[in-house]
Amino acid sequence: MNELSDNHASPDAAQQKPAAGIAQPASVICSSFNHELMFNESPQADTDGESLGNHWSVPWADLMMVMFVLFATLLSAQLMQEQTVSEQTPIETEQIQQEFIAQAQPSFEPLMRINVFERSQQAVREAHLENVEIVLLEDQSVKVSVQGPMFFELGKADLFPEVRDFLQRLAIIIRQTPYQINVIGHTDDYPISTEPFPSNWELSLIRASRVARFLLQQGGIDPARFTVMGRSKYQPAVPNDDDSARALNRRVEIIITHDIRSESPTASGEHTP
Numbered sequence: 001m002n003e004l005s006d007n008h009a010s011p012d013a014a015q016q017k018p019a020a021g022i023a024q025p026a027s028v029i030c031s032s033f034n035h036e037l038m039f040n041e042s043p044q045a046d047t048d049g050e051s052l053g054n055h056w057s058v059p060w061a062d063l064m065m066v067m068f069v070l071f072a073t074l075l076s077a078q079l080m081q082e083q084t085v086s087e088q089t090p091i092e093t094e095q096i097q098q099e100f101i102a103q104a105q106p107s108f109e110p111l112m113r114i115n116v117f118e119r120s121q122q123a124v125r126e127a128h129l130e131n132v133e134i135v136l137l138e139d140q141s142v143k144v145s146v147q148g149p150m151f152f153e154l155g156k157a158d159l160f161p162e163v164r165d166f167l168q169r170l171a172i173i174i175r176q177t178p179y180q181i182n183v184i185g186h187t188d189d190y191p192i193s194t195e196p197f198p199s200n201w202e203l204s205l206i207r208a209s210r211v212a213r214f215l216l217q218q219g220g221i222d223p224a225r226f227t228v229m230g231r232s233k234y235q236p237a238v239p240n241d242d243d244s245a246r247a248l249n250r251r252v253e254i255i256i257t258h259d260i261r262s263e264s265p266t267a268s269g270e271h272t273p
Contacts, residue, residue, distance in 0.1 A: 039108045055090050103265030116256055127166035131248065140258045144170065147237065147251040154250070155192055157206040159214060165209065171219030174256060181221075181256040184214040185230045186237070188246035211252045 119138050124132045133145040150163050159167075174181060185208030187200040197203040208228045216223055233240075236249040 098257075105164070116173060116177060116179075118142055118257075120170065123166055123169035123173065126171060127163075129163070129166050132166070135257075142256040144254040144256070145251055146254075147248045151211075152207055152250055152253055154190070155194070155197070155203070157203065157210050159210055162244045163212070167214050168218045170254065171215045171221065174215060175219040175221050177256065179225070180257045180259040181212075181215075181225050181226065182227045182229065182253075182257060183208045183215075184211075184253045185211075185228075186235060186249055186251050186253070187233050188249040189233045189236070189240040190246065196230065200232040201230055203230075204232050207252055211254065215254075 022235040117134065121144060122135050124134065129146070129150060130149060133143075133147065135143045135145075137143055146163060146166070148255075150160055152158065152160070185204035185206070187204045187207075192198075192200055192203055197206065205228070208230055212226050212228050215221065216226065233249070237251060238245045238248050240246050240249060
């Protein structure tokens with residue numbers, strides 16, 4: 001009777017009674033394991049996925065790809081440039097080099113113009129000359145005009161010793177510039193008719209020639225830079241009203257222009273005309 005009652009015990013009671021030799025925590029672990037497998041709950045997998053996305057190798061790989069594309073582009077551009085240069089003729093290559101050199105060289109022309117003007121004034125002060133006019137013209141040329149009896153005696157073309165010191169200083173200034181030089185002679189309105197000077201045309205031209213020759217000899221300047229002209233009496237500085245005014249018109253103008261002479265294929269070794 002008791003055995004029968006034991007064998008027909010309620011299932012709930014059997015489940016509540018632990019099996020012999022098995023500990024209670026093992027069943028808990030097993031049930032937790034089965035639950036994770038059933039619902040694919042894997043916290044470790046999620047953690048691994050997130051760590052892979054933030055790994056240092058991912059941005060490093062992107063950077064390497066960008067660098068590869070950049071160097072490939074630079075290499076292609078270099079190869080195309082070398083091909084273009086190789087297709088150019090020697091004349092085209094020389095022209096490009098000359099243009100590059102011309103652009104790279106700074107221009108000192110404004111500085112040289114100012115230097116000529118200031119140094120010419122300084123030469124006048126050092127030579128203690130009067131009646132010397134130095135003007136900076138509109139085209140940036142410098143005009144040095146020596147007037148009065150300091151240059152020439154009436155009806156003659158010989159330089160006075162007083163003006164030679166000034167012309168020596170001016171020759172040094174001219175030698176340090178690349179500019180063209182115009183030397184222009186003028187006379188007063190006194191008529192002249194002598195064997196060396198049949199008219200004021202010859203007198204004005206010879207006076208300018210004497211000044212130009214002296215500058216060339218003292219400065220060792222290229223004669224091709226000089227232009228000599230005679231204006232006779234037709235461009236007076238002041239009206240020929242009296243002897244003092246006529247003395248001012250007997251003058252020679254030395255114009256240091258803004259023009260630079262182009263190099264000639266043959267260079268002259270002479271320094272005197």
